[in-house]
C-alpha cells in the first residue's frame with residue numbers, strides 16, 4: 010500500500026509531495042515531488058516516530074493522585090511511599106489494563122517504541138507467581154494490544170540502600186537474587202519484545218550483583234536510575250567516598266549500550282565523563298519536574314557531544330512534545346536565554362526531535378526514519394489546524410514542540426494505530442482501565 014504526504018522529513022531533509030510505499034512492517038520505497046495516485050491515502054506533514062526511553066507503565070494509574078500536600082514536607086521519597094501503597098493491589102490483569110492505556114497514549118503523542126523499566130515482578134505478598142514472567146507478559150500483551158514496539162528492561166532489585174541494606178517491606182514485589190533473576194530472564198525470552206536489562210540503581214544492587222547481572226546481558230541495552238536525588242548522592246558519598254555517576258564510571262565499563270536515567274545531580278567532570286563514555290542519558294523532564302528532582306545540565310552536555318533521549322517515566326502526563334518543550338524551557342529558566350538546545354540558525358524543535366530520535370539504540374533498535382528498509386513508524390500532523398497553517402520544514406517541528414500542533418495519524422511497524430489523534434482501540438482500553446481502577450482505588 011502507499012501513503013502520500015504533503016511533506017515529509019526524509020534523511021536528507023524535508024521534501025514536498027512524498028509517496029511512501031509500505032511492504033509489511035517496513036518502508037519499501039520513497040519517491041518525492043510527485044502527485045498522489047488515485048488509491049493513495051493522503052496525509053499532512055510526516056516524520057518518523059520517537060522512542061520513549063523510560064516508562065513505568067503502572068504508574069499511569071497514579072497520575073493526579075499524589076498532588077495533595079502531606080503533613081510534613083513532600084518530596085520524591087513521600088511520593089515513593091504512596092506509590093508502594095498503590096502497587097500493593099496490582100495484579101497481572103490490572104497491570105495489563107493500565108499499561109494498555111499508557112501505551113495507547115504514547116502512540117497518540119508520537120512515541121512509537123517504549124522501554125519499560127519493569128520491576129513489579131511478584132505477587133502482592135512478595136512471592137513469585139507460578140509463572141515468573143506473569144507481570145512481564147501483561148506488559149507484552151498491552152504492547153501487542155496497542156501496537157507499540159516494546160523493549161522490556163527487567164529490573165534487578167535487591168536492597169533498600171547502598172552497602173547491601175536489607176529491602177523494606179514495600180519493596181517485596183521487586184526482589185530477586187542473581188539466581189532467581191536468571192530464571193526470570195529465561196522466562197522472558199519467548200515474549201515479543203527486545204530484551205535489555207536494568208539494575209535498578211546503585212542503591213538497589215551491590216557491586217558484586219551489578220557485575221553478575223550485567224554479565225547476563227552481553228548484548229542488549231543496560232538501563233539504570235542514577236543521581237536522581239540529592240539524598241542519593243549524599244548516601245553514595247557516605248558509602249563509597251564517590252558520587253553515583255563517578256562511582257559507576259570508575260567501576261563499570263560503561264559504553265554506548267548504557268542508558269543513565271536522570272543523571273540529574275552531576276559535577277562538570279561527571280558530565281564530561283558521561284559524554285566521553287558514549288552512554289545515553291535518558292531524561293524525563295515532566296516526571297523530574299513533578300517529583301522535584303532538579304535539572305540536568307543539558308546545554309553543556311550537548312555542547313560536549315553527549316547523547317540524550319526522553320522518557321515519560323511516571324507517566325503523570327504522556328506527551329512527547331511536552332517532554333521536549335519542558336527540556337528546553339528548563340534550560341531557558343536556568344540560563345536566562347533562549348534556543349539553548351540547538352546550534353546557531355537551527356530550529357530548536359528540530360534539534361530536540363533529532364536528539365530524541367537518535368537515542369533509539371538505547372532501546373536496542375535503529376532510529377526510526379522515513380527511508381527504504383526502515384520499520385514504518387510514522388507520525389503525521391493535522392493539516393487543518395492554525396498551528397501548521399502556511400508552515401513548512403522544521404517550522405512544523407517547532408510548531409509541534411512549542412505551539413501544540415496536533416498529531417493526526419500514527420503508524421507503528423506499518424500498521425496505522427492512531428487516526429484523528431485517537432488510538433483505534435481507545436474506547437475498549439478506556440473501559441477496561443476504568444473498571445480496574447475502580448477496584449484498585451476502592
Ligand SMILES: [Zn+2]
Pocket residue numbers: 063065126234270322323
Ligand atoms: Zn524511573
